[in-house]
Amino acid sequence: MNYEQQILHILSEVGERGISVSSLAKHVYNMSCTLFSQPDLQEVHQFVQQYLLRNSKSAQSLIESTGRRGYYRLNTQNNADARQLMLEFAEEMPEAEEPENEKPSQDFSLSLFDF
Template identity: 65%
Template sequence: MTYDQQILHILTEAGERGISVQTIARHVFNMNVSFFVSPDFEEIRTYVQQYLLRNSRSSLSLIERTERRGYYRLNTKGSADARQLMLEFQEHENIEEAEDEKPQQQDLSLSLFD
């Protein structure tokens, strides 16, 4: 998953209230940290900030600024792409929930230590 996709996923989970640039950057950083790789937080924060500024310029943009300074959310009122994105993420989450609800198969094998 690219940074762009991760940012959009975080914004869909944030909902109408929006989320701050710093918090988005922290989430993206945590999504990319692994045992062997630790990306630079400042690079990620700069990328997130630039991405949000680039994609929130017009009233028809995918992302919009909220009333609070430094907070962003998906533009579900002015952008058809944002509405479609919300539907796609909701659909994806419903599929994952359905897979989780499948009955777990019970292990009926005999134990070697009984």
């Protein structure tokens, strides 16, 4: 996953409340760290900041400011692509399915202490 996809994925998870640029940069950095490579946190922060500024300029942009300084969210009100992203990422997350009428399974294990 590249940085742009990670940014959009995180923004779709935080929803309407938005997330600060520094928190978003830390999340992207943590998602990008592996055992063999670690990106520079400053470079990731700079990329995230530039990406958010580039994609939040107009009212129909994919990303919008929340009104609080430095907080951003997906623009689901004026952008159909942002609404579609919310649906796509929501479908990827598996929900825990609980069987309704499943009986508890019997324990067929042997006891070590029965004679």
